[in-house]
Amino acid sequence: MEYQFKIPFGDTDAAGIVYYPNYYRYMDNATHEFFEKIGYPTEEMLEKKQAIPLLEAHCNFFAPGRFHRIITVKTSVGEIRDKVFKLIHQFKDQDTVIAEGYEVRAWVSLDGGKPKAQPIPEELKHKLQRYQTGG
Template identity: 45%
Template sequence: MLVEYDFKVRWGDTDAAGIVFYPNFYKWMDEATHEYLNKSEIRSNTIFETMKINVPLVEALCQFKKPLFFEDQVTVKSVISELHRKVFKISHEFYKGEDCVAQGYEIRAWTSFLDTPKAMEIPMEIRNKMISEVTLILTKK
């Protein structure tokens, strides 16, 4: 499943030259991941409240191709590109119109917070939702 997350660059996202300050891309990837989970009916706040599970970030990378500026309209396109027993990789592409301005990914671990945070296997009901999405993506390659 491809999920799109749209937003407009705000003044506070930019440096003195009006160019987006790079850490904001990581903030937007985080927002896009939670938007992806919500649209997959995997609500981060619900699974934390009911099961004390969350998906902390373990790795992130972003490659910048073109700058973004104040008031640019941006679309982040996100897909789950890898799914393992305890972790998943979600890939993000940033678009301004038709131009891809950045690409990145996050690797997140399903983690229990019942006691000390500890990686855990992805719950089956969640894994089943993610498997069907990843299968669709892999068959398109």
């Protein structure tokens, strides 16, 4: 699944190149966009006392992202386990892959105030599997 955004000046250094930690924020944004598109908007999950907290993140950088460029983020699903899943994000500026990263997230219940990992609901697992690529 894809979504696009324009790199704002505030995300770049004096040379107009994206400061690397912003890619982690972009991955987080891509995850919430992905979940909204598959029918699990963040605000509804929170109302139902459900969340997808981040457990691990990694990003490799291949070319600089630059101010005012339109970036396409392609999100796919890697591994799906009982309570945990992996999302893979590829960042492209037109045909150039500028970065690739992943996030490992858990499905949790916020009932009782303390997050507790829960099995991923079957309906959600099926939706995730539609975008699964391996990895």
